[in-house]
Amino acid sequence: QVQLVESGGGLVQAGGSLRLSCAASGRTFSNNAMGWFRQAPGKGREFVATISRSGRSTYYVDSVKGRFTISRDNAKNTVYLQMNSLKPEDTAVYYCAARRQTYSSGTSAEFGYDYWGQGTQVTVSS
Secondary structure, three states, X not given: OOOEEEEOOEEEEOOOOEEEEEEEOOOOHHHOXXXXXXXXXXXXXXXXXXXXXXXXXXXXXXXXXXXXXXXXXXXXXXXXXXXXXXXXXXXXXXXXXXXXXXXXXXXXXXXXXXXXOOOEEEEEEO
C-alpha cells in the first residue's frame, strides 16, 4: 500500500513558476514508477508527466514539454513537478499517482496507476 500527499499548489501569475511535491509513504518508494495528472474544471483527468522507478526515464504530454520537469528523490520518498512559464490553461487540480511495483516504467494511461493522492490546486491568473 502506498499513500501519497501532494503539496506546493497555489495562485501564481502567468509566466510564473511553482514546484509541486508528492510525499509517499512506505520504505519501497523507489520500486514505484510515478506520474502526475491534472483535472481542470469541467474536464476529465489529463496525463501530465511520468517518471520511471530509477528516475532515468521521463515522459510528458506535449502541452507541457519544455516547461515542466518531473523528478524524484528516492531517499526522501518524494516526487516533484517543477512548473515554469505557467499559463492560465495550466489551471487545474494536480494529482500524484503511483504504479504498482510490478512496473519499472511510467505510463500516460490513467488506469495504469493504483495509488492516488488527494490533489493540490494550481491556479494561474492572466
